[in-house]
Amino acid sequence: MKKRKPKMEFRYYKIPADSHMLPLTGENLKQCYGVEVxxxxxxxxxxxxYCYYGEGTLSLENTKHEFQGGMFSIIPRNFPHTTNSKLNTISSWEYLFLDVSSIISQFHQANPILSDKIIRQINKKASFLSEKDYPFTGQLIRRLLALAKEHPVYYKEEADGLLSALMMEIARMNQSDTLESGEHEADKLTALLLNVVDYISIHYPDxxxxxxxxxxxxxxENHFRKVFTAYMKMSPARYINLVRIQMACDLLQMSNDPIADIAYKTGFETLTTFNRNFKKILGISPREWRNHPENYERKLLEYNIQTEEGW
Known part of the structure; x- marks a missing residue:
């Protein structure tokens, strides 16, 4: 019997155009976060x-961490993870989704080299920490979550300042001057792959x-396919199509452009190819997506990806 490949799920969040963050807060996040997912x-x-209370495990790629109240996770984009509550328990988490590039770039527009260095340092690794050990970082996160719920006067200005401070704290925590030569090479390759991901996000119509x-x-090319698939859990071609479909969703919602024009603007050579890829990823046609705005209001796309080996 052929062994079933493990499933990987992609979740897409759209940050508002006038902000650097999307908060997920509220009573509905007090729940059982799945058992043995x-x-x-x-x-x-x-x-x-940020975990306020509860028990369970947070899996960061292949490593499991026990969680409890007063702990927080910092997970870069494209980093595989999942949360499981302890059986028959309720956990309370709240989340911030951050556009790291826009946060850093606004303060270092005149120095793109420094900006790129800081962004790579921030995205260097995933962390799961206790506020007891990192009180300032924990306080920054809790204050940002409180601002997102309360919206006091000058909310946006304060949030921008706190986000900048949080990014610098994460960059410092990720800094290491004791890398072994092999780790240094792996770090350089990771940085190159992140640059490729950024390149695709800009040049997807090409x-x-x-x-x-x-x-x-x-x-x-063969080595690139192998390391990209290992890092992103999908082939380069599949990732490019995924980015193009994300952008198409935005255009379908925000414009009245014909679907054929949107297909061309997002890098698909034919409408047939666009329709086929759209339905493969989202399970519905572009026209159905446009006619059902509740899909967009959820601000979440879930895409089941089969991990690929042997590229």
Whole structure:
């Protein structure tokens, strides 16, 4: 019997145009977060989670951490993870989804090299920490969550300042001067892959070839396919199509452009190819998506990805 490949789930959140963060707060987040969920998911933005109370495990890729109240997670975009509550218990979490690039870039527009260095440092790894050990970082997160719920006067201005402070704290925590040579090489390759992901987010309307992406990393095409798939849990071609469909969803919601024009604007050569990929990823046609705005209001796309080996 053929062994079933593990499932990976992609979850897409759209941050408001006038903000750097999307908060998920409220009573509905006091729940059982699943018991023995055996698959991971990842997001298109950094996820900051704060646990007020509860018991269970947070899985960061292949490592499991026991959680309880007063702990928080810092998970870069595209990093596989999942949360499981202890059987018959309720946990209380709240979340912030952050556009790291826009937060850092607003303060370092005149120095893109420094901006890129800080962004890579922030996205270097996932962490699960206790506020008892990192009180300032925990306080920043809780204050941002409180601002998101209360919206006091000058809410946005305070939030921008706190987000900048939080990003610097994360960058400092991730800094290490004791990397072994092998770790240093792996770190450089991760940085190159993140640059490729950023490149795709800008150039998705263009005719992007896997060879072009491999050349940007200074490695062979076969090696690039292998490391990209290991890092992103999907092939480069599949990721490009996923980004294009995300952008198409935005255009379908925000404009009255013909669907054929949207297909062309998001990098699909034919309407048939666009329709086929859209339905494959979302399970419905572009026209159905446009006619049912509740899909968009959830601000969440879930895409089940089969992990691929042997590229």
């Amino acid at each position: 055996d698959y991971l998911h990842f997001h298109n933005h950094m996820e900051i989670g 005719n992007i070839s896997v060879k072009d992406l491999a050349d940007r990393c200074f490695i062979t």
